[in-house]
Amino acid sequence: MSLSCIIVEDLQVAADFLKKCCEKSGQVEVKAHFPNVSDALAYLNEHSVDLLFLDVEMPGATGFDLLDQIAYSPKVILTTSKPEYAYDAFEYNVTDFLKKPFTYQRFIESLQKVTAHADSTPATVSIDHIFIKTEGKLVRLNNDDILYIESMGDYVKFVTTDKKYVTHNTIKNLEDKVNKESFMKVHRSYIINISKIDDIRENDLYIKGNEIPVSKAHKPEVMKRLNII
Amino acid sequence: MSFNFNPKIDRDFIISMYEEDYPYISEVFATTLGQLIPDIEIVKKAFTNRDLESLRKQVHKIKPAFGFAGLRDTEALCQQFEDNCLSVSSTEALADKYETLIISLGECCNIIQQEIEKLKAHNN
Numbered sequence: 001m002s003l004s005c006i007i008v009e010d011l012q013v014a015a016d017f018l019k020k021c022c023e024k025s026g027q028v029e030v031k032a033h034f035p036n037v038s039d040a041l042a043y044l045n046e047h048s049v050d051l052l053f054l055d056v057e058m059p060g061a062t063g064f065d066l067l068d069q070i071a072y073s074p075k076v077i078l079t080t081s082k083p084e085y086a087y088d089a090f091e092y093n094v095t096d097f098l099k100k101p102f103t104y105q106r107f108i109e110s111l112q113k114v115t116a117h118a119d120s121t122p123a124t125v126s127i128d129h130i131f132i133k134t135e136g137k138l139v140r141l142n143n144d145d146i147l148y149i150e151s152m153g154d155y156v157k158f159v160t161t162d163k164k165y166v167t168h169n170t171i172k173n174l175e176d177k178v179n180k181e182s183f184m185k186v187h188r189s190y191i192i193n194i195s196k197i198d199d200i201r202e203n204d205l206y207i208k209g210n211e212i213p214v215s216k217a218h219k220p221e222v223m224k225r226l227n228i229i
Numbered sequence: 230m231s232f233n234f235n236p237k238i239d240r241d242f243i244i245s246m247y248e249e250d251y252p253y254i255s256e257v258f259a260t261t262l263g264q265l266i267p268d269i270e271i272v273k274k275a276f277t278n279r280d281l282e283s284l285r286k287q288v289h290k291i292k293p294a295f296g297f298a299g300l301r302d303t304e305a306l307c308q309q310f311e312d313n314c315l316s317v318s319s320t321e322a323l324a325d326k327y328e329t330l331i332i333s334l335g336e337c338c339n340i341i342q343q344e345i346e347k348l349k350a351h352n353n
Contacts (some may be wrong), residue, residue, distance in 0.1 A: 011290065013260045017246075020253070057289055081293040100293035103245050170276045175247075 004052040007033040008040040008066065009079060010058040014100050018053050018079065021107040028111065037061035045154050045178045048173035053098075056080040056088075069094050071133050072177065076131055127179055130198060131222035132158060132166045141165070143182045147196045147207045149174060149220050151189035159210070180194070187215045194225055232351050235340050238299040239281045246297070255348040261298045265291060269334050276320055276327055284323075285314035288330070296336060303337050306330060 004177050005028050007016040015033045021026040031049055034040040036058050044066075052074050054063040063078065076094040078085065079102075086149065089097050096110040145160045153170045158165040175185050185191050185221045196207045203219065214222055232251055236241045247254050268291045275284035292307035310330050313323055321325070 011294060013294055016260055017257070017297065031255050057286060082289065101246065101296035141244055204323070 003028045003050040003075075003111075004029050004031050005029065005053060006040060006043060006049050006227065007053045008035075008058070008063060008085045009033065010057040011055070011100070014055070016081060017101075018107075021104050025102065025108060027113060027115075035059075036067045037063065040066055043067055045168050046170075048072060048170060049074050051075045051077065053077050053079050054094075056085050064092060066086060069168075072173055077110050077114065116165065130178065132165060132167045133171075134165045139165060143193065144195075145177055146183075146193050148193060148210070148212060149178075149183075149191040161208075170228065184218075184221065184225060186218045187213045189213075197226070200226075230351070232348065233346060234299065237302065237337075237340055238344065239301045240299065241299060243299040246299075251348055252352050255352060258298055258341050258345045258348065261294050262338060262345065264293055265334070265338055265341070268294075269331075270340070272334070273331070276290045276323075280312055281317070281320050282319060285311055288314070292319060292332075297339070300337050300340070300343055303333050306333055 005022065007015050007018050009018065010099075012035075019033070021039050022030050028051065028226075031047065032043055034043065037060060039157070045127060052066075052075055054066065054210050056063040056078060057080065057221075063080075067076065076092070077096045077098055078089050078094050079098045079100055081100045083097075083099055087096055095148070096113045098106065098110055101165060101221070115177045129140055129142045130146075131140055140178065141158060141160060145162075147159045147161065150159065152166065154167045154168060154170075156171060156174060158167070171185065171189060174191060176184070178191060181189050182193055182195065184194055190212050192207060192212060198206045198208065200206070200222070203214050203216070205214055231249070232254075234243065243254060247257065269288065272284065272287045272291070272305055275287055276299050288311050292311065295301070295304040295307065307330070310323070310326055313326055317323055
């Protein structure tokens with residue numbers, strides 16, 4: 001079992017069939033099923049998943065509205081009976097488009113695209129910036145401008161040299177997404193930019209006057225990453 | 230042991246979806262019927278309320294349910310009706326097509342109900 005997913009689908013028989021396909025594949029673990037966008041969004045603000053099976057037309061908001069609102073970018077397979085959405089699917093960079101009803105064989109082909117896409121995605125180490133969703137827009141943050149990232153419950157705060165940005169996300173999710181050469185987790189609530197550390201005292205480190213706790217579990221790794229002469 | 234589906238059900242399609250897993254096919258039919266009955270009432274309500282967009286959306290929603298049950302003709306009829314909703318400005322213009330659709334939806338529910346009963350006997 002390598003991929004976690006949720007199903008966002010208002011047609012019960014389609015959701016059930018997807019669950020069965022996931023189970024049969026042995027490659028996808030279904031964490032939850034939601035018949036509407038608002039419940040799915042509440043879940044995604046608390047948890048991160050690798051893959052979304054996402055219907056487009058549902059009561060209330062659409063699947064595309066959900067993609068507009070989530071703070072990170074899991075792989076997405078759209079499940080709809082309307083092929084006209086293919087263009088929008090392309091615009092949202094979704095991995096595949098399953099037209100309902102679909103066969104298990106077609107499901108497997110979609111899954112293979114997800115796996116192939118993941119394999120071809122450049123490693124995060126080569127990326128010198130990230131984009132975050134905040135205040136209704138995507139904002140580019142250069143790695144070198146980020147001092148640290150702090151958990152604030154359902155949100156995280158990106159502290160840069162001149163500004164602070166708050167966005168829906170979790171430290172757990174970001175840990176896998178940030179450039180590991182530049183950043184490291186030092187506490188369950190903090191990811192720091194290693195090059196920005198000014199000094200370390202006992203179980204705290206300091207970045208531009210900000211005191212950041214270092215957990216006992218993370219301290220050996222922090223010390224290893226420092227250029228101590 | 231093979232099962233004789235109602236001729237309106239696309240047997241080859243059903244087998245391509247679920248193989249010959251008849252207990253699961255029975256579950257699919259039961260789930261489909263359980264959702265179709267209230268959803269068809271919403272279709273009727275949208276038409277009564279002359280709410281063209283809700284009517285289109287609701288027909289769009291139930292359309293693949295017929296596909297999952299192998300009732301491909303009704304799935305196609307729903308698609309036609311959905312397209313028709315986009316080409317008219319009021320529900321009145323769809324009155325004849327709506328009647329045809331509702332009759333077909335009702336027949337399909339009956340067929341699914343019968344298949345559930347037949348499958349129950351077959352699976353025992």
